[in-house]
Amino acid sequence: MVQGHVNLNTEKTEQWIQEYVDGWVEFFKKQTDTGKVADYIPKLEEADPNSLGITIIGKKGTEIRSGDVEHEFSIQSISKVLSFITACMDRGIAYVLQRVDVEPTGEAFNSIMHLEVKGHQRPFNPLVNSGAITTSSLLSGNTSDEKLEPLFQLMEKIIGRRPEIDIDVYVSERDTSMRNRAIGYYLLEEGYLESDLGVTLETYFKQCSINVTTDDLARIGLVLSNDGIHPETEEIIIPRNIVRIAKSLMLTCGMYDASGKFASYVGIPAKSGVSGGILAVVPPRVRENELPFLSGCGIGVFGPALDKQGNSVAGIKLLRHIANSWDLSLF
Amino acid sequence: MVQGHVNLNTEKTEQWIQEYVDGWVEFFKKQTDTGKVADYIPKLEEADPNSLGITIIGKKGTEIRSGDVEHEFSIQSISKVLSFITACMDRGIAYVLQRVDVEPTGEAFNSIMHLEVKGHQRPFNPLVNSGAITTSSLLSGNTSDEKLEPLFQLMEKIIGRRPEIDIDVYVSERDTSMRNRAIGYYLLEEGYLESDLGVTLETYFKQCSINVTTDDLARIGLVLSNDGIHPETEEIIIPRNIVRIAKSLMLTCGMYDASGKFASYVGIPAKSGVSGGILAVVPPRVRENELPFLSGCGIGVFGPALDKQGNSVAGIKLLRHIANSWDLSLF
């Protein structure tokens, strides 16, 4: 719970932050007992529930890595943020938002009933499955590869390598996700899908199966923190108004049914996935103390033991502790 | 720790801002046609649909007033924020959040069905009616006056005078709000109410009937922006962790079924009421441009013509325009 008087430009300070983060990663690693690794497909089930890793990359170049940061894991629902961004870049914000709303919902992420209760209204937001599948359908292209090309290019610009799909994960997702097919056919009937359902679902399952590391997520978070501008090249990678909506969505809907609690207790835009990953964004803040990362940073977390809402048990605890120590909350 | 080189203390800058705001208030006043004044009680129905007023009070003391700022109007749902804050101050955050969650909901503000669908779960959040009534029941005291005393004292510290209840509004609310009674009895059966239902509803109707001005709302917003500290006396009026949850709730749930859109397009914590008031909070921001109010401000708006979600038509347009011009969004 210490803050105070850190000068991020000195090596000494970085060392201090590194030790601080290492200590808490060790501490929260031991608190994964209440969680459970996702087991609906084999690859996810293989994960070590006691893993915990975090990468923090600050706007000024500071990079902190701690714990199990070497793992590759499938991006899962975190891809919904990127898919929404590329759909907006491709079709325009107005076009996308006519087909998917940006309102939080109290229903489960895989709910169909809200579509039926509301009666012929677009899905609540792009971060629930109905909205994410609709968003995938909006991507240009006749095949899933064509549709995902802009997303791949965007990721490559940010993480410095072309991302790869985990074929085992993809095949498992494709062959087991009956609920997503149910949602897909419902959306098709309601007229929300703009591409063939088979291609749409293939796109959705592929985007969920992209492999990432905590470093990748931190780099993505940093670009979002930095209003869409690459922190080194200063290139505008994502238009700012799209970044803004993406961060707003992450804050209001990013952490499944615990989004409100995460906003209240942590207070930064974040999106989690069922593989245990969390992408978090710290916008620049004004604070009177000299705390780390006040000029903004991106954070990537991996901790595959999930709580009952589907979020990384240890990841949330770690983010909450750090955010409160360093006063990172937007609020 | 940079805030830009606008010096808000110079008369010239303030004059420029004043003229700018005046111009847009005039402009948006003429765009109230799509809205409709609330008509479920006589006092609200009397309001002039073309009214529009705004007060902005900055941390450094700048005060901007424009349009119809002289009106008194009932605070309505905006009181839910203050009631939540006083309940947390009175009973502790943990106690309150065991009885009311902080999750956004896709259901209407006056929904009962979410309680039935979810089955014996606490109300979604303190800003929907079921959560607000539960919150009012948590306030200490045997009478509505005893229960509201801390809220009155809090408001008095902020706005500089003891607030008054509009008796006509209170009597109308009390005598017409059948849905709130339905919600109240449902909550009573489910065991969420901690005080007599009659007293609870009386408390709720009274708190909704408190008269405020745009100045009052701006001053409240400024204290929330300033982490609960009075900007002049520097007294801690509200503990910071409570302020933080309150602002998070405003962002995720403050604008009825348009909360997600408001977060995406405006991006600041706000709470609206059916009388046409909006309480908005601008936390301090880091921006490289020289824009006004980057060190934080509170905003009060009054514009009684409402859109179909129940938010001030012109008020939202005005806030969106200003927030985008001055880059006030959190995201």
Next chain:
Amino acid sequence: MVQGHVNLNTEKTEQWIQEYVDGWVEFFKKQTDTGKVADYIPKLEEADPNSLGITIIGKKGTEIRSGDVEHEFSIQSISKVLSFITACMDRGIAYVLQRVDVEPTGEAFNSIMHLEVKGHQRPFNPLVNSGAITTSSLLSGNTSDEKLEPLFQLMEKIIGRRPEIDIDVYVSERDTSMRNRAIGYYLLEEGYLESDLGVTLETYFKQCSINVTTDDLARIGLVLSNDGIHPETEEIIIPRNIVRIAKSLMLTCGMYDASGKFASYVGIPAKSGVSGGILAVVPPRVRENELPFLSGCGIGVFGPALDKQGNSVAGIKLLRHIANSWDLSLF
């Protein structure tokens, strides 16, 4: 056009039926373990869970009584049938059905959510609480006593004495039924109630608190079986088109969430109450076998141990056994 060669008027046959029923009452009395006496008010909680009694009164005058037929118990939800009948006699079928539909619902008897999901539609039917409260509001009169007078007179004509309200039950119902008050206020807001809510609920609670015996229920059932005509005086007590709708409602909606199963496995119109009473109606049937009661009968059952749907555990078993033995099903 008479069937069957059983002559129910002979002492020998009656004796045989009596022994048969006695045997099965004894048998099913021992099968009440899975049930539970209603415990939300003290008077109901006092009931002996092992009680089981039945009265069968045939059109031709045969009367069979077996088990605990001497008990008085509150009529509870069975009163909804009588209240619907008197409302139709008082206001006309068309008037009543414009305010309450006659459709079965998959929701619980005390659901509010169906009103919200369907959006400004009348309650599903007069046998769920929302429909029953609406029906009670339609009864003429300014007080609950005035409203219930026709119902009392109707019952008196059938059971031969003026029925009495169990004051303890009434007071308990009135003071504990928060859900019914919630429903009442919801209906009030939606505009379905035609009398003061307080008077309406008083009426509803009073009608539920009328004391009856299995004999009384059997006599009521017999009149319904006999198309509304008193079996002795041959007076038309209830118009036939109203009796028909009442029996249809009992078949489709009379046994709470087990109505469909009761229709499938027993196949006769029936209405149960939470005190353990069942009113059942056997219309005249054509059968080639020589079975008892083919010319129609009324049945009253009392067995206070309830299954999880709220129906008498032993009562349903007994009715199912008898109906199948004697081929009483409509189908």
Next chain:
Amino acid sequence: MVQGHVNLNTEKTEQWIQEYVDGWVEFFKKQTDTGKVADYIPKLEEADPNSLGITIIGKKGTEIRSGDVEHEFSIQSISKVLSFITACMDRGIAYVLQRVDVEPTGEAFNSIMHLEVKGHQRPFNPLVNSGAITTSSLLSGNTSDEKLEPLFQLMEKIIGRRPEIDIDVYVSERDTSMRNRAIGYYLLEEGYLESDLGVTLETYFKQCSINVTTDDLARIGLVLSNDGIHPETEEIIIPRNIVRIAKSLMLTCGMYDASGKFASYVGIPAKSGVSGGILAVVPPRVRENELPFLSGCGIGVFGPALDKQGNSVAGIKLLRHIANSWDLSLF
């Protein structure tokens, strides 16, 4: 409106009934304006909205045909009754009812939300789509043809020829029914389907595409009226306990969201389909007047103009009129 004293065995009586029915068919043919032919597939859209035909076949051999009885039309949802019957004959009632309940629901026939609200409970009944698809999955066989063979054989025994599938209808159903695929995948995920989803849906779409005439429906109705026994050969075609549940289901759930009203106003088991067909069953009744068809009959109706619930506008009016004239109601 009075009839009476008809001796069905004389030619004169039959002639009188024929003329009576002819008159009312002509009359109700002109009352199809409020209806609309189903237009979701081309073949249904081709139907003449002013068509109306009826066949009544009595237990004693009387056959009445009137209006457009020569049309072949697809059986659509009426097949759900036959599929339920063959599934019960194949797997046993208990097995089937463990997977599909027999409770009416207030939700639409193509609802998914009830599955989500109730949470892992079997579909409400075999006459809503979720229950019918589940039922089709229970039929033995590895292909849709194998699965449907018993249904075809059952129909052949009753209607005297092997029924045929309308290929155009089948192809259209298969290619357009996205909602049914959504339901199918939902059921698959919940574990209710016992055969491959593709085969299950193929089976379901094929059974809906079987061509019938009003004569066929009347013959099926007669067998159901006659407790499953062929009226001429006296062979037991369907076990009686299955017939009983089928009739009970038709009465409580057979006419979509108007089932309760049909039970109240007409009072006989019936099942409608979107092609405008109605299968109705009149069990034998005891009445003091000598009215036609009191010993039971089957009725087939065709009238493709549908009301908003999906039932034949003119068909319902005609059935209601006849049932009331001849006192056919069960109640």
